[in-house]
Amino acid sequence: MSEVTAIDPADWVCPLPLRETKRIVMGHGGGGILSEELIENLFLPAFGAGGPSRDSAVLTVPAGRIAVSTDSYVVQPLFFPGGNIGDLAVNGTINDLAMSGAQPLGLTAGFILEEGLELELLGRIAQSMGKAADHAGVGIVTGDTKVVGRGSADQLFVNTAGVGVIPDGVDIGPERVRPGDDVIVSGNVGEHGVAIMSVRTGIDFGTVVTTDSAPLHGLVAAMLAADEGGHHIHALRDPTRGGLVASVVEIARAAGVGISLQESVIPVPDAVASACSFLGLDPLQVANEGKLVAFVDPAATEAVLAAMHAHPEGARAVVIGRVVPEHPGMAVGRTPFGTTRVIERELGEQLPRIC
Amino acid sequence: MSEVTAIDPADWVCPLPLRETKRIVMGHGGGGILSEELIENLFLPAFGAGGPSRDSAVLTVPAGRIAVSTDSYVVQPLFFPGGNIGDLAVNGTINDLAMSGAQPLGLTAGFILEEGLELELLGRIAQSMGKAADHAGVGIVTGDTKVVGRGSADQLFVNTAGVGVIPDGVDIGPERVRPGDDVIVSGNVGEHGVAIMSVRTGIDFGTVVTTDSAPLHGLVAAMLAADEGGHHIHALRDPTRGGLVASVVEIARAAGVGISLQESVIPVPDAVASACSFLGLDPLQVANEGKLVAFVDPAATEAVLAAMHAHPEGARAVVIGRVVPEHPGMAVGRTPFGTTRVIERELGEQLPRIC
Structure with a gap:
């Protein structure tokens, strides 16, 4: 024993x-x-x-x-x-x-x-x-x-x-998301999942990808402060299991809205992209552990983005898409090739036991 | 798969x-x-x-x-x-x-x-x-x-x-236990552990012992109400893993007091006693999941006991001992034979995976 x-x-x-x-x-x-x-x-x-x-x-x-x-x-x-x-x-x-x-x-x-x-x-x-x-x-x-x-x-x-x-006055939830909202991601996606897979497979992808695991309550506090109680931050999600895709589809379904993403602006580090390409994974479906997706009224996007950029966990924050009235419950991506595709969640999971 | x-x-x-x-x-x-x-x-x-x-x-x-x-x-x-x-x-x-x-x-x-x-x-x-x-x-x-x-x-x-x-005004914690406090147990001990062991061993002990699993917040509320904000209920413990013994020794150590138990008055159902005897277990060390041990100023014992007796989860409540200034950090039991013994916790556990 x-x-x-x-x-x-x-x-x-x-x-x-x-x-x-x-x-x-x-x-x-x-x-x-x-x-x-x-x-x-x-x-x-x-x-x-x-x-x-x-x-x-x-x-x-x-x-x-x-x-x-x-x-x-x-x-x-x-x-x-x-x-x-x-x-x-x-x-x-x-x-x-x-x-x-x-x-x-x-x-x-x-x-x-x-x-x-x-x-x-x-x-x-x-x-x-x-x-x-x-x-x-x-x-x-x-x-x-x-x-x-x-x-x-x-x-x-x-x-x-x-x-x-x-805090009093904070009101965040998917039911508040509406067409016109900007979709912001706080930084690079796909790092956590690739960090795990690189150890698990033992494959050397050239660059070591490390997990993005980090606490985000400081970033959220800074974003709320920048909005000055304006209630323009409608919803927040941390794209863990299922990645960015699971988060945006979940919000689209919960709010009954469509979401249109500009895939070319979503920040995917080169090492993550090449590892995903090698492993046959979609980096937008790979887990993150230190990122958030925010759904923000465009009236506040500039102020919220500025606050994110001033915070270490949001330095690479960028608007990646918009909430639209079309195709409610669905997310659609404009690919780098100018075409569009329906973004659908996995049935199960790409990467088991990622968290 | x-x-x-x-x-x-x-x-x-x-x-x-x-x-x-x-x-x-x-x-x-x-x-x-x-x-x-x-x-x-x-x-x-x-x-x-x-x-x-x-x-x-x-x-x-x-x-x-x-x-x-x-x-x-x-x-x-x-x-x-x-x-x-x-x-x-x-x-x-x-x-x-x-x-x-x-x-x-x-x-x-x-x-x-x-x-x-x-x-x-x-x-x-x-x-x-x-x-x-x-x-x-x-x-x-x-x-x-x-x-x-x-x-x-x-x-x-x-x-x-x-x-x-x-609730405001409630002040319960081991540091409040003092010599003179009565030790009350809310009912029969040993049932949960024996219920598990009976299935696991497949041994028929004659009577089916069922788990005592039950929520105790109602009983606690009734006890606090009976004390009328008098702060006479000093500490409460639910004797799960390690049983009654672990709870009283833990309180003795945390409060720096001695505890003297009258073993003959501790309610052990016959079926539990005979199963424990057969399996070589001490019923006072067997897990409970719907019992509590209370350390109560004797000024309030009568009122608290009456409230317990009026509640289904405390119907068999009884004073089983007293907090004493002697042998701080230790619990001592008076056995049914009139002798005393030091009551010590198990090093590990009698029954693995009991909860």
Whole structure:
């Protein structure tokens, strides 16, 4: 079961044999002494001073609206260029909250660990989570750990749920999208998916593509500030699984509008384009983890774009299309060759376990 | 991959081959059309009218304190006497919130599904979640679904996170526990763990023991009302993994007090006692999923106990011990034979994957 290795005196904790392990054992999920040790020696130091409480955490909120979100992460491999499952999980849930205009208040972390997982690996992932949360200015406030036997999970799954505060007056949702709105993307698309695929396939695409994983609540706050409460930012989406295409089709369907994209202006880095061409993928359907798509009344587009350009996560923001009254529920792209095509989502997925 | 069976006309949805499947395929987790179908045809109907929104849900809160909690569920088997992983996940997170005195406001549901899982099984579990949430008066407000390949998970894991509102003036926490406090348990202990073990071992213990899985926020509200803002309810714990013992030792350690239990008055049903005796388990260390332990100033014990007895989840509530200044950080039990023993938590766990 557990791999018992020779003890380095520096690692010595306790004479009980199980504590000598460098790996997760079933007992780490049992709610007993080993569980407590895992929390106190691994998770709490990694998550920092505002680390998680035992069963539930208490947060103080102003009267008004909160956003609540959850995402489970099953990405393989656990580590990839530019990040790992831990910071991905933190940024991903922050971004789900940010897409309703919320500023994140606290995150939860729920782990499902496979027996035999190296503690050192778990420690590095937990530290990444702590750093990402710290960078975003949000605490990991409570958590949970379960362990399943070898072969009953694939190393490590993590769920992050989050709570955020929606500032008074912010009103963002697909039902507000209307014909005439500009469609803005905050930067290059396709990087996260290609970063994962490059490790998974072992193919050298010449340039290393790193994940774009990043928290977007700061960018959203800057955009809302630039709009000065004008309610011109109608909807926001983070194009993760299914990529840009899934986000725009989802909005077209939810708002009952058509969307027309100018494909030639959508920023796809050369390395992403060539990797996608090699792998037979459409970069517009590849997952992003640090980008947003905004649907904005053209009266505010200039101000919102300027604010995006002034923010590191929006420096390459660009208008890629427009909401139209034609073909409701559908997105249509003008290709670089001047033709048009219907942009349709995948039935399933191009890339499994991308997040 | 997917098992394509003959189509019953009543099940007919769409001519695309994948939709004929009765099982989860990788694409159900891809964020595309199959994901949407799973949400719209399975999760939304199961979770009811207040079903989950796409990325995040918006809830309205009064100014003040909210409790936030998360729990992942990996119980095997998925179905057991009296419940399944779905209602367990709903009640469990409600109870984590209730232990800080919070009334639940909304739950999230994050699924990790193994490719090949029967849709009918998932549907039954989702329906149980919807029913349990409805029974508790709380909505499942947002969710997430990931799919991993065959052999990368064990059927289905579910994470529930929750948000609850802590009423003004409620002040519950282990740091408030002090010598003299009565220790109250709300009813029979050991039922959940034995219910699981009876199915897992296939041993017939004569009587079927069913899980005690139940939401406890109503009981907690009744107890708080009986205390009339007197702040006599110092701490609450739900004795899940590690059982009653883990809860009392945890409080003893957190509060720096001793706890003395009268073992003969702890309500252990005969069927639980005999199953535990057969399996070599200590019923005080077996998981419960619908019980609480309260640490109460004796000035309020009578009123709080009366309120518990008037509530279905607290009908068998009883004082089982007292907080003492001696042996801080430790719990000691007076056995039925008149001797005393130190009550210590398990290092790991008696029963893996009990919740």
